[in-house]
Each structure stands twice: as C-alpha cells, then as structure tokens.
Amino acid sequence: MGTIKxxxxxxxxxxxxxxxxxxxxxxxxxxxxxxxxxxxxACACATCHVIVDSRWAEKLHPARADERDMLxxxxxxxxxxxxxxxxxxxxxxxxxxLRLADSR
Numbered sequence: 013m014g015t016i017k018x019x020x021x022x023x024x025x026x027x028x029x030x031x032x033x034x035x036x037x038x039x040x041x042x043x044x045x046x047x048x049x050x051x052x053x054a055c056a057c058a059t060c061h062v063i064v065d066s067r068w069a070e071k072l073h074p075a076r077a078d079e080r081d082m083l084x085x086x087x088x089x090x091x092x093x094x095x096x097x098x099x100x101x102x103x104x105x106x107x108x109x110l111r112l113a114d115s116r
Contacts, residue, residue, distance in 0.1 A: 014106035018062075020045055021112055032103065036062065036096035036110070047112060053097040058082040060096040061089070065109035072099055088114040 018026045018040055028043045037060040040047045048059035055078050064072065069092045075083070079098045083089045093113065101108070 014101070014103060016040075016101065016105070017107065017109045018045060019109075019111040021114075030101045030106075030108075032101065034101050036060075036094075036099045036101060036108075038097075039101060040096060040112070045112065047096070049097060051097070055079055055082060055095060055098055058086055058095060061086060061113040062094055062096045062110045063090055063113045064092045064094055065111075066092055068105070068108050068110070071104065071108075086113075 014030050015027050016030045016036065016039060018028055020026060026045060028039055030039050035053055037047065037049045037053060041049055050059045051057040072094065075094060079095050082095060083093050
C-alpha cells in the first residue's frame with residue numbers, strides 16, 4: 013500500500029490509500045471523492061479527468077492515442093491532463109499528486 017494526494021474541486025487535499033494494480037479512478041471513487049467516471053474505465057468519456065502535478069507527470073506511462081483523443085475534446089485539458097482510468101497505480105507512484113479537473 014501507498015498513497016496518492018488528491019486536491020478536490022473545492023481545493024482541499026486528501027491523502028488516499030492506494031493499492032498496487034488499481035486505476036487512479038478506482039482509488040479516487042472508492043474513497044468517496046467527487047469523480048463521475050461514467051464509462052467505468054473504458055476510456056470512453058473523460059469524466060475522470062485529472063491534472064497530474066508537474067513533478068509526477070514524467071513518471072507516468074505516456075497516454076495512448078485513444079486517451080489523447082478524449083483529452084483533446086476537453087476545454088479544460090492541460091499539458092499534464094490524464095484520464096485517471098488509464099493510469100494504474102504502482103509503488104513508483106507512491107505520493108503521486110493530482111487535482112480533480114472539470115471534465116467539460
């Protein structure tokens with residue numbers, strides 16, 4: 013077990029327990045934070061959009077083309093935007109910081 017640090021829509025930071033092999037979306041959702049994740053992890057909706065802290069962005073595997081396409085449709089996407097359903101937590105990501113983003 014490890015942790016991720018999530019800043020919610022109100023600017024509050026939450027330290028969440030994270031388990032190896034779980035998608036960031038699942039970790040965030042299962043801790044009761046406000047994340048839609050409508051498609052359940054199928055990379056088909058972008059309602060699990062997060063913005064990864066710049067210190068961590070390079071440590072994540074690159075986004076696949078389908079994830080980039082979903083992010084391209086968002087007005088709120090930034091250089092460090094990711095779909096949390098497409099990032100699987102592992103020990104190398106212990107302490108990962110991210111912010112819940114507007115999915116529009």
